[in-house]
Amino acid sequence: MGDEVSLTGVVEMTVRAEPLVQLIRNYTNALRFVVHEVLRKPSEYGRWRYIKRSKRIKWEHDLRRIHHGFYEVLKCRFNLTPKFAIGCEREASMIAKSVINNENNGENRCVIKSYRARCDYQSYSVKFEGDKCYLRLQGLGEFEVNGFNKKWLDKYKDWRFGDLIMKLRGTVVKLYVTLKKVVGIANPSEKAVAVDLNFEEVVIGNHEFEARFRTPLRKIIHLKKNHIEKTQKKYNRKWGYVKGIRNAISRWWKRINGITNDFVKQVSRRIVLFAKERGYDTIVLEDLNGLKDEQAKLKKTWRERFAFFAYRKLQNWIEWQAKKEGLAVVYVNPANTSKTCPKCKSLNTEFRERILICKNCGFTMNRDSVAVINLVNRWLSILRCAV
Structure with missing residues (x-):
């Protein structure tokens, strides 16, 4: 470590x-x-x-x-x-x-x-008695918590409490309890799997295995076009001034945000468990730092896809889950990883939908599968150069 x-x-x-x-x-x-x-x-x-x-x-x-x-x-x-x-x-x-x-x-x-209000870990405590949960605030007394998820008792049982944030939602007080844990950063090794991100699927794999997860991008764009944009066009002049219409549009945006958050949390967890269960200790991700600058040159439809794809949020969650499980995360340059033949390293290729066909050696494979193999190979070459 x-x-x-x-x-x-x-x-x-x-x-x-x-x-x-x-x-x-x-x-x-x-x-x-x-x-x-x-x-x-x-x-x-x-x-x-x-x-x-x-x-x-x-x-x-x-x-x-x-x-x-x-x-x-x-x-x-x-x-x-x-x-x-x-x-x-x-x-x-x-x-x-x-x-x-x-x-x-x-x-x-x-x-x-x-x-909202904020207090540090010294000003409050949370205790459990059977199926009930109580919040004790210094100088204010003890209050029974009405809604909480019991799963976090096992999930965060060895974590220490941080700040408490309280937000007012009508007559209900939402409590956001921060928990912290110090973990060691694992050293990356040759036992690596790669994650390739695209609009339709998120692919994890290497030379030995592969797993795919569908993205909710089509559903999100459908909600935006068929609900938000239609409502704005229907009430073209007054939707920004009528509270009821604004609230309806706001609910659709919250639903889109919820779909995105659920996707990145669940998929990042499954990706890390896939790697850990198969004995891999390193996850290779694409270095997409310059992608935001390139989006300005694209058409509106493509910019919209990048905006709703939330690739940066997904990578951050993968990194968080990996650190929690004791896995290492590394970033490599993704340039031409889906266009390079993994067999002869040739760029002289052609594509039929999502299939790569190498003109040099005849190698044929799905582009996403080619990408994860090339990402792992690129990481292994970096390791060999460092030795």
Whole structure:
């Protein structure tokens, strides 16, 4: 094993408690107040510093000044407990810093719309008694959690608690419990499998085996064209001003986002388990850093496919799951991996739909299968050069 890295997971729960609703409202109002005051007098609550690397003047907050200026006000005026008051000061200072140092925001405007509150791991605890779950907040008491998934008890049983984020959704309080775990980064080896991404399928494999997973891209584009775009065309002039129409469109966008998130989470988990169960300890991914710049040259339909495919999110989840299971992830250049013959290394090929036919040696294979083989071969050649 190599160096260590900290993994972060989030568990969602639900609570119905009036004291928490009032706490979140007070915290958000206090956050708005502190951010507004810091933006109004930044020199009073921080200092300006010249950064040589970027050759720009940046503002840095001073938590000591912010604490002396707002701590008593947050406790008395907004009825915050000491822990939540300190947390509010820290969050407000970070928001103000990002707003002030944002060069595109000339007037230093900041609007905090959603009602939420944050506290660190020392301010709360979660305990279980039978089938019931309880949340204890320092200075506020204990509250029964109405909705939580029992599966996370086993999934995160050896993880430590991080920050707690509470968001207000009507009369319901959504709890987002952050969990952290330090794991070792595995060293990559020759026991590798590769993952090839395309719009229709995600393929994992090498010379010995192969598995394919269908993507939901067609379903997503169908929802966008047949529901969102049709609604916008039907109410061409007023859909942006009528609340009911906006809410309907927003629900469709949430459904699309949910489909994408479910896909990347489930497929990334299955990919890592496929590799681990077969004794492989390295996953080879395509280095797609320059792909975003190339999309601007494409037609609208292709840009739309790239936007909804969420390839970067999928790769990030594969990397997260791999680190969690003790596998290594490496990136290689994917140029011409689906066009190069894996047998004679010739680029003199032709294609029939998704089939590659080599004109030099007659080798025939599916392009996605060719891609995963070439990705693994490219990684093995990098390993041999490093020896």
